[in-house]
Amino acid sequence: METQVSDSCSMAITYIAKEYDTQREQLMGRHSASEAFLKAWSQSEEHSPLYSFSRRTQDHQHFTQKTSPWRKNPIECVGLYHSRELIQHQCDAIYTPDPNLAKGAWHRTAIGGSAYSMVGITHTLSSDGAMDLIGELATSPTEPWDALICTSESVKSVVEKLITRKLEYLRRNFDLKTPLKPSLPQLPVIPLGVDIDRYPSPKSKEGTGKLWRKKLDIPQDAIVSLFVGRLSFHAKAHPFAMFESLERCAAQSEQHLTLVLCGWFANDATKDCFVEAANLICPSIQLVIVDGRDPDTQNNIWSVADLFISLSDNIQETFGLTPLEAMANGLPVVVSDWDGYRESVRHGVDGFRARTVSPPIGSGEGLARLHDEGSLSYDAFLMETCQQVVVDIDEVTGHIHQLISHPELRKEMGENGRRRVIENYTWSSIALRYRVLLSQLKERREKDSNQAPRPIQNPLRPDPFDLHSHYATSLVGGTTLIQPGVTRIKPELTLSLKACKPLRPLTPKLVDSILRVTQEKKSLKLSELQTLLGKDTKDLIRHLLILGKYGYLRLDSQQA
16 A cells, blocks of 8 residues: 655754755765755755754854755754754654764654654765764664665665674674664665756757857767766776777777866865876867856756766766756767666666776675775775776677667667656755655654653763763762851852853742852752652752852752
């Protein structure tokens, strides 16, 4: 039975401004994806308030400004700053643009494991930090009504492998006879999307392409191949296979061939290496480099191209958004048969996939150990691994040559790819899949929330006065005697000084009541004072201790 989308489901977006910023020097795929998702979610919230979950008011202010142009109706933007506020505003879920569900799960235990669902998403999974976050799921209080979205089946397989390895380690370490079966989040596969409206329409594409070719000094009759993304040897796609294949095609074709690299370099040295390599490996190819961080270029560079190439060989890659963007722009694609590319690009339909070969299992244990020890940097670790991944250059050459030689094939595959994106990968359709997921999680939460109780708090984040209770001579308790102090300066003056001012202000009315009663009684027990004032014990004790610290009271406790 198909789950219906509930209009009542709401989700707060964990928001740190820099994580959604695409106008930055070091732009990563996750930043572009996070911004695009935020836009889609903002547009899909037509009636309910739009919630941000932030630690700083300036982040919520940035959230409000960021989403303002995208909101179709003048819906309210509400900033939430504490997990308890999620309950107050009846939020069904909280979204975080990363796989860090474990930390949020521990925060949630203070108010109840079924208070709301948590939804995270994977990006790269090859870094120590990302793998640690996945491993922590095995020992954190996540629930079946939480979800870690995997952007591809390849990603889901990696997540399952990491969790399985962590659970097997725990079983062996504690000499358990049966496998551990922790409460884990769901792992739905929902891809990233494409904002198809930001690109030139098919009707205007030809005119836009001519203008940009003139702007970039590219002959109008040239066959243009395009690569979009970070320009990095070690962290995205090593360019050798692309350079070599294009040079081989140039030897087989009489047409002018151009390669446009639209992206950004980590530094000038990397740019120099790319240019040097291109001049050496594919001297027959016109090379054009444009800054892919410029919004106008991001939107229009696709119109210049006849085909798109992305030969990823990197373990950092998990999904691969740029081939879909190329398909959205009606371009046939030539990609490596690698992770998420395999799921989005249909070989022989939207373009071609060239086979890849990598080392057998066990070959990289030494690399992993050196990286873990710190002897091998993360960049060097990525370079070492990608150097051992082979993209079949003969196949790439054959695929590119076929597209160069057959304009009707380019047109057919480009149209197929565009239809595929419109049917499956627009951000509006992805946002709808999120809403279906929220409905499923809510249904599961309401059905199964009466399971065995979860831990009430993180065992490694205890009450500091419990953990360090043996430090003091004695502890405050019901029999603690409270007597007037001798400090003569008025409390409102002393406690307003920066050196003495509590982070959480004291309640003036309660301070007056405490001092008045202790002056009248001269000496009384905490239990007696609590009865007289009828105040919450924890808050009363905090007031007593701060007043005692600055000499307005004397506390005599015999409780060890």
